[in-house]
Amino acid sequence: xxxxxxxxxxxxxxxxxxxxxxxxxxxxxxxxxxxxxxxxxxxxxxxxxxxxxxxxxxxxxxxxxxxxxxxxxxxxxxxxxxxxxxxxxxxxxxxxxxxxxxxxxxxxxxxxxxxxxxxxxxxxxxxxxxxxxxxxxxxxxxxxxxxxxxxxxxxxxxxxxxxxxxxxxxxxxxxxxxxxxxxxxxxxxxxxxxxxxxxxxxxxxxx
Amino acid sequence: xxxxxxxxxxxxxxxxxxxxxxxxxxxxxxxxxxxxxxxxxxxxxxxxxxxxxxxxxxxxxxxxxxxxxxxxxxxxxxxxxxxxxxxxxxxxxxxxxxxxxxxxxxxxxxxxxxxxxxxxxxxxxxxxxxxxxxxxxxxxxxxxxxxxxxxxxxxxxxxxxxxxxxxxxxxxxxxxxxxxxxxxxxxxxxxxxxxxxxxxxxxxxxx
Numbered sequence: 101x102x103x104x105x106x107x108x109x110x111x112x113x114x115x116x117x118x119x120x121x122x123x124x125x126x127x128x129x130x131x132x133x134x135x136x137x138x139x140x141x142x143x144x145x146x147x148x149x150x151x152x153x154x155x156x157x158x159x160x161x162x163x164x165x166x167x168x169x170x171x172x173x174x175x176x177x178x179x180x181x182x183x184x185x186x187x188x189x190x191x192x193x194x195x196x197x198x199x200x201x202x203x204x205x206x207x208x209x210x211x212x213x214x215x216x217x218x219x220x221x222x223x224x225x226x227x228x229x230x231x232x233x234x235x236x237x238x239x240x241x242x243x244x245x246x247x248x249x250x251x252x253x254x255x256x257x258x259x260x261x262x263x264x265x266x267x268x269x270x271x272x273x274x275x276x277x278x279x280x281x282x283x284x285x286x287x288x289x290x291x292x293x294x295x296x297x298x299x300x301x302x303x304x305x306x307x
Numbered sequence: 308x309x310x311x312x313x314x315x316x317x318x319x320x321x322x323x324x325x326x327x328x329x330x331x332x333x334x335x336x337x338x339x340x341x342x343x344x345x346x347x348x349x350x351x352x353x354x355x356x357x358x359x360x361x362x363x364x365x366x367x368x369x370x371x372x373x374x375x376x377x378x379x380x381x382x383x384x385x386x387x388x389x390x391x392x393x394x395x396x397x398x399x400x401x402x403x404x405x406x407x408x409x410x411x412x413x414x415x416x417x418x419x420x421x422x423x424x425x426x427x428x429x430x431x432x433x434x435x436x437x438x439x440x441x442x443x444x445x446x447x448x449x450x451x452x453x454x455x456x457x458x459x460x461x462x463x464x465x466x467x468x469x470x471x472x473x474x475x476x477x478x479x480x481x482x483x484x485x486x487x488x489x490x491x492x493x494x495x496x497x498x499x500x501x502x503x504x505x506x507x508x509x510x511x512x513x514x
Contacts, residue, residue, distance in 0.1 A: 111510055115503035119485060142487070178506045179513030193404030200400060203485060203502045209509070248508060272512045274505055278326060278410060280349070290508040294499070295410045296322035298481055299385045301455060301497035302416070303318055305479045306386030 106154050106177070113151060114174050116141070121171045133164035175207075183208040185245055186274075189261055190252035191216035191231045194276060198250060200227050212244065217257075234261075241268045248272040255279040262287075313361050313384070320358060321381050323348070328378045340371035382414075390415040392452055393481075396468055397459035398423035398438045401483060405457060407434050419451060424464075441468075448475045455479040462486040469494075 120141050124132060134152075138145035152165065175181055186204075188195045191214040198204075199211050214231045216222065222233035232240060240246075249270045251258055258277035265273070272288045275281055281289050327348050331339060341359075345352035359372065382388055393411075395402045398421040405411075406418050421438045423429070429440035439447060447453075456477045458465055465484035472480070479495045482488055488496050 112507065114510070115500070115506040118506070119500070119503070177510065179509040180506070184509060184512075193400050193407060197400035197404055198501070201502070204505065207502065207506070209502075209505060247512065248505075272508055274508055288508060288511045290504055290511075292499075292501070292504050293322070293326070294405070295408070295414065295416075296326070297497055297499050298411065298416060298455075299322040299325070299387070299414070300319065301479055301481055301495060302386040302391060303321070303384065304495045304497075305391075305454065 110151050110154055111177075114178055117151070118171065118174050118178070121167055121174070124167050125171060129167055131164045131166050137165070180207050180209075183210060184247040186211045186248045186250055187240075187246050188214045188250045188252060189216075189234075189265070190214075191218075191221050191226060192252060195250070195252040196226050198252065199229055209248075211250070212246070213240065215240075217253075237264065238268055241265075241270070246270055248274055250274045250276070252276045317358050317361055318384075321385055324358070325378065325381050325385070328374055328381070331374050332378060336374055338371045338373050344372070387414050387416075390417060391454040393418045393455045393457055394447075394453050395421045395457040395459060396423075396441075396472070397421075398425075398428050398433060399459060402457070402459040403433050405459065406436055416455075418457070419453070420447065422447075424460075444471070445475055448472075448477070453477055455481055457481045457483070459483045 120137065124140075134145040134148045137143075137148050141148070152170065172181075186209060188199055188211055191199075195214055195216075199214060201211075204211065211229060213229055214226060215234055215237060216231055217234050219233060221231050222236075224231045246269075249262075249265045249272070251262060251273060253261060255277040258275065258279050259281060262273055262275070262281045262283060266283055266287055271286060273281060273283070273290070275289055275291045276294070278293055278295065280291070281287075283289065327344065331347075341352040341355045344350075344355050348355070359377070379388075393416060395406055395418055402421055402423075406421060408418075411418065418436060421433060421436055422441055422444060423438055424441050426440060428438050429443075431438045453476075456469075456472045456479070458469060458480060460468060462484040465482065465486050466488060469480055469482070469488045469490060473490055473494055478493060480488060480490070480497070482496055482498045483501070485500055485502065487498070488494075490496065
């Protein structure tokens with residue numbers, strides 16, 4: 101089946117497969133059966149077979165899955181077979197934390213610069229990355245291809261900044277501001293509403 | 308219908324209702340129809356009616372929903388009708404960012420202290436919160452009730468630290484380390500795997 105026909109539920113699970121398979125590869129494991137992967141991931145073996153069958157015959161009876169091939173194929177589906185350039189808008193603690201995430205770099209997701217509205221942060225460096233004043237955005241984007249803007253700014257400014265970035269050609273947004281962004285249809289937005297995740301926890305603690 | 312019978316899908320949507328309803332309340336809106344809420348949240352009105360009907364007759368024909376009552380009721384279901392005490396383990400950039408989140412405090416979720424393995428961070432303060440050395444954990448937990456431990460530590464240490472915290476009585480974990488924690492059944496864990504969320508974005512950018 102072509103990658104375009106994979107359901108959203110499967111897509112949501114793919115990064116998790118990536119994480120476990122990458123760990124296996126780091127441990128030197130070259131192939132793994134659906135049963136072993138099932139034990140490790142705490143997912144049923146039949147779910148694993150069903151998910152991984154979506155993208156071709158990597159599992160062979162009596163052999164299992166080739167770990168490297170599977171990583172490569174899932175990476176291709178997730179768009180990780182080419183590098184992506186990211187900028188972080190909002191050089192506060194969260195922006196700084198994300199700028200230091202080694203995990204992203206290993207997937208070809210490179211944070212290239214940070215931007216901040218505070219003049220005193222301009223032209224400083226965070227973990228080897230330049231912090232620019234917001235008014236440098238247009239010039240920067242003209243010279244540097246940017247695939248994803250990471251928004252770690254207060255919700256009050258998020259819509260205006262996202263709109264500005266869209267106007268300058270950015271089409272993908274990883275949004276940590278607690279607001280739904282209104283952007284044209286060809287913009288992709290992935291929201292991370294941290295307090296919503298914490299409320300899931302308080303729900304389950306209290307039931 | 309009792310809160311215990313609400314499906315997981317509805318529970319996942321409740322924090323989003325909280326966010327929009329709280330914004331409405333801040334704007335001085337006292338009541339809202341499912342249609343107006345639908346426009347605002349970009350969810351169908353019938354979905355909203357179905358979701359909110361789960362917890363009683365707050366919507367009245369020709370009147371709409373009472374915003375304050377709805378916030379109160381959803382808050383009760385989410386366990387937010389009592390305060391929760393949190394500690395952050397790992398006083399790096401992410402831990403610092405979370406320690407400064409005003410959003411949590413407004414929901415009665417109070418970060419009370421941070422802990423870090425680095426001796427030079429011990430006894431410092433972050434946004435008015437004490438940072439303690441890890442070996443102070445047992446004494447701290449004996450004296451202070453802690454509902455949730457927020458883990459912002461490297462994945463290599465997360466399992467050991469979570470196990471230690473569980474042994475000291477902590478039963479809820481908000482886990483930012485990229486690893487699935489193995490804990491006894493009565494522990495509640497909510498994972499935030501940031502790079503997995505970013506990979507959802509790269510998928511949709513490339514399809």
